[in-house]
Amino acid sequence: MAKNFPHSFIVCECKHVSLGELLYAVKEKNAKTLKDFVFFTDAGSACKYCTCADNDKGEKKMDLYLSQILDKFNK
Numbered sequence: 001m002a003k004n005f006p007h008s009f010i011v012c013e014c015k016h017v018s019l020g021e022l023l024y025a026v027k028e029k030n031a032k033t034l035k036d037f038v039f040f041t042d043a044g045s046a047c048k049y050c051t052c053a054d055n056d057k058g059e060k061k062m063d064l065y066l067s068q069i070l071d072k073f074n075k
Contacts, residue, residue, distance in 0.1 A: 003063070011064050014046035022066070026073050037066055 007020030025031040025040040034051055037043045044051045044066050049058050052067040 005064055009064065011062075011066065011069070012041075012043035012046075012050045014050075015042045017041045017043035019064070019069070022069055026069070032070065032074055034066055034070070037070075 005019050007018060007023065009019045011017055011019050011022055021041050022031075022037060022043060025037060029036070029040045031037055031040055034044055038045045049056045050062055050066055052065050053061070056062050056065070
């Protein structure tokens with residue numbers, strides 16, 4: 001995550017989940033896995049393109065993936 005994203009940045013377009021919601025799930029709800037993100041925010045529960053680069057089958061690639069957010073906090 002070399003680029004800085006605002007908290008309003010939409011990470012999961014299908015479920016309209018912002019970076020701020022995901023960070024809240026990590027910091028306040030102790031989310032540590034993709035399943036946790038689905039449970040707390042619904043992010044990654046539809047097309048799954050936002051989960052990681054390997055799952056991104058879209059023509060235009062995502063700028064930020066759920067896995068990158070988790071990697072930053074699960075060190």
